[in-house]
Structure formats: C-alpha cells, structure tokens
Amino acid sequence: MERQTKQRKVIMEELEKLSNSKIHPTASELYIEIRKKLPRISLGTVYRNLEDLSKEGEIVKVNCNSFCRFDIHHEKEKSHVICKRCEKVFDIKQPIKIGFDKETFEKETGFKVLDLRINVCGLCKDCKNKKVSKGNK
Amino acid sequence: MERQTKQRKVIMEELEKLSNSKIHPTASELYIEIRKKLPRISLGTVYRNLEDLSKEGEIVKVNCNSFCRFDIHHEKEKSHVICKRCEKVFDIKQPIKIGFDKETFEKETGFKVLDLRINVCGLCKDCKNKKVSKGNK
C-alpha cells in the first residue's frame, strides 16, 4: 500500500544502520547522512517519511526536550535512556519488566494502547561531570 | 534561593489546580488561564518559570508530539497516558510497577537517573472512534 520510493528505502536503511550502531538521530542528522547517498533529497521528505514510518509502527519517535530522535522498532516495549542536557538517546540492554495489563486497562478506560514507553531521564556520563551555571542549557 | 515572585506563585497555584482536576495544560493553555489573574503576565515568563520549576523537580514536563504538557510532581514515578491524536495527557490510577534498579543501572552505565517516565501512548476514548483519512493529523 505504501509506495516504495528510493527516498523511503534509503531513509529506512540509514536509520537502521545508525540504530544498530546505537545512534538515534534527529531528523536533520539523518538528513545530513542521507544526502551523502541522495544529494537532492529534501528535509521535508525526510520528515514526511519519518512521520509515516512512525505511524506504521516501523520506527519509534522519541521525544527529547527540544526535538525528536528516531529509532528502528525492534520490540513493542523498548525503553530509552534520555540525557536531559545533551538530549542524546541511549539504549538500555535488557528490557525493563513492567506490571501493566493492557487488556484490563483498555477495558477500564476505553483508551486504545498502541505502545508503552519507558524513558529513563537524567544525565549521561559525559554531561554529568560538566559544571553548569544557571545560564547553561 | 529562588525568588518568590507573584508570577511564579500564581503559575504554581494554577498548575496545581488544573492538575488536581486531571487537566495537564500546555504552556499557552496555562498562560491563558493565568492571565485571568495576572493580565499583564507574559508568555515568556510562563515558559521561564515552567522550565525552572521543572528543573527543580517541582513539576513534570510531559513531551507530547508537537508540544509539552505540564503536571505537578506528585511522585517520582508517575505514569502518563498520552493520546497520539489529540495529544492530551491523562493520569493513570495506580502506579505501574517496574523492574528497574536505579543503583545498579547507574553503577553499570555511569548515567545519573533523575526520573523514570512511563508513557502509555495510544488513542483516547474520544479520538479512537473518529474516522481518520490519511490527511488528518
């Protein structure tokens, strides 16, 4: 049903490659990378495809503070570690077990659960040790 | 240490009132509400205070898709239910239990954990039943 364009294919490939290297790029980081293969691709196309892929459940959009990062969709309940300062996203080794019964919740609330996100927010090793005055981001 | 201004006080009061009514406003929704009490307050002030309060751990900033919503900080591990379509944030009654050992994680990774967020993403009762064509948001 979705048209398989050159652009869409390369976007998926690059995101997959980066995600496998534990890098979860922003739209523009991915755009820069993809331009090495498709120099005429537009940022709008990257955004449009990432949005579609995310709606289809092919990839995961992780909301950081000022922008989003993207990850390929391995499992339904993948957790992400997010640094509040540099806004990088890291993976977590083993999945976090959570006591949540989707069926009961849906029945009780009428809410349709599409996915569960566990975000561990804090400061990464690099940012933790940087001194910060009030002004810093 | 933090200066107790009229603005800051009212922002906190209003957010508390709304949160207690299970409403988790965006910055501009809160701004509109606050202007009823402080007509000359600026949106910049609302943003500045929300940012500070969030850094101090007084409130929680919940990243939805296109903007953020705010909630007063009750517990360290409060979960939020987020509708992907209307981007409203709902509370969840009982806390979700999760198998995550902060100390071990910090020791293993060097990451400093500030808080844990469980986001249940999906479609709320109202949005679930609305027909959507590809164009819709």
Added chain:
DNA sequence: ATACATGCAAACTTTTTGCGTCCCC
C-alpha cells in the same frame, strides 16, 4: 541598593505545508 525576574517583541528551531513536477504502480 542591587541583583534577579518580568514584559515585550524579536529571533530561533524544529516541523509542516502548498504547489508544481516527477515517477512508482
């Protein structure tokens, strides 16, 4: 008194969109 917060408006960043063209099915 003075340092910090505010109001205002302009700027910035990220993301979305309209439109004419291209190309996948």
Added chain:
DNA sequence: GGGGACGCAAAAAGTTTGCATGTAT
C-alpha cells in the same frame, strides 16, 4: 496514465532570548 511522493521554499508552531524596567530581598 494517474495519483501519490518529491523538491523547494515559505510558513507555522512552539519556545527562547536580549534588553530595558520593575521588584523581591
């Protein structure tokens, strides 16, 4: 061939910031 996707550029939306002024301590 036709409709959906693309490139381009402009716009939108949310958030941040510089500066002069006001105000909490």
